[in-house]
Amino acid sequence: MISLFTVSFLGALDHTVVATSLATIAGDLGAVQQMSWVIVSYTLASTVVLPVLGKLADLTGARLIFLASLVLFLIASLLCGFAQDMTQLALARIAQGVGSAGLHLMPQTIIGEVTSPRQRPRVLSIIGAAFPVAILIGPLAGGLITDAWGWRWVFWINIPVGLVALALAVVAVPHIAGRSGRRFDIAGAISLGVTVTSLVLAAGWASGGASASGSAVIVAALVAILGLAAFIAIELRVDEPLVPLRHFANRTVLITIVLSTVIGVGLFSVVSYVPTYIQMAYRTSATVSGLVPIATVFGMLVSTLLTGWLSSRSGRYRVFPIFGTATAAVGLLVMALLPAGMPLWVPMVAMALVGIGTGSFMNIIVAVAQSAAARTDTGSVTATLSLVRQVGSTTATAVVGGLIGAGVTAGLPAALATLTPQAVREAPDAVQLQVADLYSSVLAPIFVGLAIVYALGVVAAVLLPDGRLSDEFEQHTRDAAEAAIA
Known part of the structure; x- marks a missing residue:
């Protein structure tokens, strides 16, 4: 577990630090102008390979x-730390x-493989x-490392920590047998990769708001649709599908x-916009606005530990x-429903x-899905849950960002030449109140939609088959260990 x-912490921390x-x-x-590629290249690669890695783990x-x-x-x-230009860094x-x-x-x-x-x-x-935890400390750590040692150490700091983790993993993580001899679904991997890449790029381009990207968004969306159709056709025919469609026939997994x-x-689609909303609607500084997402993440941390313990x-x-x-x-x-100007708490x-x-x-559904799927599909079902969450977050973030941008631009007070937190704070009180009301009116329907x-999740959760997680695998492992000793 250590x-x-x-x-896990190393991987989660990297994104928030950078x-x-x-x-x-x-x-x-x-x-x-190419700054976004530092994030886009990382996010896109980590999303596309999820089902591939999940299937490789099973095999x-x-x-x-x-x-x-x-x-x-x-x-x-x-290599990131040694990059001399944006192309090298993106690669x-x-x-x-x-x-x-x-x-x-x-x-x-x-x-999922070694526990009951x-x-x-x-x-x-x-x-x-x-x-x-990475969300809580990552931004602060990134700022401190950059100011003290330079941005290259944001990447290089992973190496000493990672080497310790690697040594520990070599010793501590048990061997898990795969299913050697099975053919990997190369066609499915390519078609799904094209589909997810097109969908993520379409969402990213749409959120950019550039008029020149309109045709690119349409083309990427069409490629995503055709890629999905090809992927489903492939998965129905191969013996060892990348994402077994039987997952979607299993009510619990679905x-x-x-x-x-x-x-x-x-x-995940809205949390990145909350600090700006708080700065504008509640007229706070950037530092103070960070208290709201911190409250969100802290609530998530406490509840995930408590419910995991209660469920087990x-x-x-x-x-x-x-x-x-x-x-x-x-x-x-x-x-x-909150009116502008309420106390920050x-x-x-x-x-x-x-x-x-x-x-x-958040983590309980992973355990439930692993328990409902066949043991030979542990990697693929875990990857499927991560994939839909990542794709859902990326596409919804683009939609939310586009709605906020369009709404705020349409209602921007004429007295403001640029809409930045500093410009708003320097504007007259009447203009500040206008901006606060504007952000509240734009974000309110978005919060309702989310x-x-x-609420649809409540319906899905009610339809989740009731049951009790068993200790069967734990007993099987204990019996096997005792037999081996005997």
């Missing part, structure tokens, strides 16, 4: 993919994104805590996929997604409810 948590240093990196390399063993991903991540981190970030996908996915897969269904919620919640999508769309103790799981989706829906609805409490609700079932997404 090994898996360390590696985001803080993005402006410094782009300025030093003289490529401010060759999760331990091998886990160690290979960690080695690739460390090598790519070294190194692609490799780093591939490695990061393995660091995120393989610990969950390994837990009833143990998994507790263990997955501990491993999953790496994500909210509902966990829906709930994973709800998380990506309902929370009782074996029950259905109540947690019902409670979580309902709580998050209430929090988002409160955000929609009010949106903090509302967004903390969203975090508490999401954390209540609350509806979580």
Whole structure:
């Protein structure tokens, strides 16, 4: 668990640390206009390879993919630090994104392989805590490292930590047998890769708001549709599909996929816009506005640990997604109804409810899906949940960003030449109130829409088959160990 948590934390921390240093990196390399590629290349690579790594884990063993991903991540981190221009950095970030996908996915897969269904919620919640912890400390760590040592150390700091994690993983992570001799679904991997790449690029271009990208968005969307159709046709014919479509025929697995999508769309799509909303609607500084997402993440951290422990103790799981989706829906609805100028603690409490609700079932649904799927599909079903969450987050973020940009631009007060937090703070009080009302009116329907997404999650959670996670695998492992000793 120490090994898996360390590696998960390393992968989660990398994204949040780099985001803080993005402006410094782009300025030093003289490529401010290409700054987004530092994030896009990483995100795109980590998304596309998720199903590939999940299937490879089923075929060759999760331990091998886990160690290979960690080695690739460390090598790519070294190359990122030595990059002399944006092209070199983007290419190194692609490799780093591939490695990061393995660091995120393989610990969950390994837990699914070596623990009983009833143990998994507790263990997955501990491993999953790496994500909210990284969000809490990543931006601060990135700023401190950049200011003290330079932006290159944002990448190089991964190496000493990663080498310790690698040594620990080699010793601690058990061997997990794969299904050697099975053919890998190359055609499915290519078609799904094209589909996901086209979808992510279309979402990214759409969120950019550039008029010249309109035709590119349409072409990318059409490619994504055709790619999806080709992927489904391939998966129906191959013996060893990359994403077994039987997952979608299993009611339990299907509902966990829906709930994973709800998380990506309902929370991750809006959390990055909340600080700007707080700065404008509540007229706070950038530092103070960060308290609201911190409340969200802290609520997520506490609830994921608590519900994981409760679920493992009782074996029950259905109540947690019902409670979580309902709580998050209430929090988002409160955000929609808040008038501008309320005390800051009010949106903090509302967004903390969203975090508490999401954390209540974020890792439990992974344990439930792994328990419902065949053991030979542990890697692929875990990857499928991560994939739909990532794609849902990316596409919904583009939609939310586009709606905010269009709404704010249309209602921008004439007295403001540019809309920045500093410009708003320097404007007269009447103009500040106009901007606050504008942001509240633009964000309110978005919060309502995301609350509806979580409300649909409540329906899905109610339809989740009730049951109790068993200790059968734990007993089987104990019997096998005793037999081996005898």
